[in-house]
Amino acid sequence: MSKLPYKRIHIVINPASGKDEPILNVINDVFHQYEDIDWTISITRKFGDATEQAREAAQGGADLVAGYGGDGTQHEIANGILGTSAVMGVLPGGTGNGFATELQTPKTLRPAVELLCTGGQIRHIDVVKLGEEYFIQRLYVGIEPEEQTSRADKDKYGTFAYAINAYKQATDKKQKEFDYHVVMDGQEYNFTCAKMYVVNAAMSGTGISVTGKVSKPDDGLLEVFVLSTKNMETLSAAADRALNLNTKAANELIWQCKEITIDTDPDQPVWTDGEHTRRTPITVQVVPGALPVLVPDVEKA
Template identity: 30%
Template sequence: MSRSACLIFNPVAGQGNPDQDLAKILAILEPEIDLDIRKTTEDVDADQLAAEAVERGAEMIIASGGDGTLSAAAAALVGTKIPFGVISRGTANAFATALDIPNTIEAACQTILGGFTRTVDAAYCNGKPMVLLVGIGFEAEAVERANREAKNRFGMLAYVLAGLQQLRDLSKFDAEIETEDKVIRVSAASVTVANAAPPTSILAQGPAGLIVDDGLLDLTVVAPQNVAGAIAASYHLLQSALNEHPAERPDIGYLRARKIKITTDPPQKVVLDGELVGSTPVEVECIPAGLTILVPETAVEVPVEHLDGLPDVEVIPKKGEVEEKG
């Protein structure tokens, strides 16, 4: 047995039987990998266990749980170059889907055993490590509605139901978005900055087919005029994601940048990798090749920017260029 790894296991993730899940993982991995098994508790989260494993000099770290567990463990590995294996057992499994990792235990374990090592981008949001995305406005409100009780009862449908409920309270806010070369002022219902995102994270799908190793963040602004427009925009974004074609609606804008700062009036709730973390303002910076992960190969090219159609958008180029209004 030539390989060793720390296995971080969340026993309360998902809706399956944790004892059976762990036994299945061990049956597949232990013949080839010497596993140091650490379980999360109410007091000890995956990020602490992963950080401790890094300090012990772990050769590889494997995490098994929901998106919160996987993102927390990955966050501790940013910049370490320690290979990260993913076994999803959560409600949404957004982390695995975004990185094209199989979301069944058997296939995920085989990816760890036989997959190759790939470096993908990570990011920091207000100093906190970020693997997937930060959502401002509508998405954060919907995530807050989809509590643990709802997820245990309805599974993935809990997010859909929360989104439908949030549509009844749809509201817009003024946002100022600053990148390296411009400042954008716009009224929006949702602003999302993604490092990686699955197709089901529709509010991040302005450019569609997000690239996880390009050294850039993908920003999507959704600015519907009413509830009907929000529904139409959401459906369009879902189609954009599934077809990998960028959004083409006047109330959807997107761009790519390495650093993005967002302020809002009034302040808006913020969700980071599926967890509520406070409110705006936020500053997000991409960390190119910040995470080493075991994942099947994939690469998709997407357009860089589309902002012209957003209603009442004001784009102010930096470096003294002429102001534009769309």
């Protein structure tokens, strides 16, 4: 059943996102057709602003809060509205827009704003608790800031920048390996590897899932896998999953759990939804169905 149109909508705009388009013109043009909707906007200047602005809007009575930006912006919006009665909307403004791709929300701005006005259905997405914050897509351990995909590469190559950077890292024989001590749902594991991934929503902006068909963002489970340049089977398994190949390695070298503790020697950087947030050790737990997100109505699709 379709959700009736929302009466109070707030949009948080990240002007530093990866797209160059007339954001305000499009938003104003669409909302001008729906005079009964009370809509407001706010603009971010730094990391953390979107969370604060989303929370203020939700607590101030907005029944839908949407973020224009990439996956980092969507991460902040989710953290802002969790625990309130507001629904989250997604306006794709980043380079990759993996979260929008995951939920099959419109990939361009105008139809995405139209969805906010006309309504769709609510999908209750899992979130993952880390300390006092949450992430909605992925956590990874072992990637130093200088190894991240640069803004310059994103501007130059678009979504292909992520694939290019991933290939460089996977084939870098000089990458250091570390000892990981991991506890998943009470069971202990030890790995020697370069990187570890904890996945809630697996889809990238290129339309490739990092876990193949294993992950769903509303199944109450996390998927975990490791990458090691000294163990080519871990790399081939990851490639097989991305290509949806049903191989033995692809199925065996991935684990599912609801809670995971990760410790490393030495401590390693931790990234959540593309942002460097802390270092190991960490413990995360999935919170099933905690985030209501507006998505297209499948009955209308």
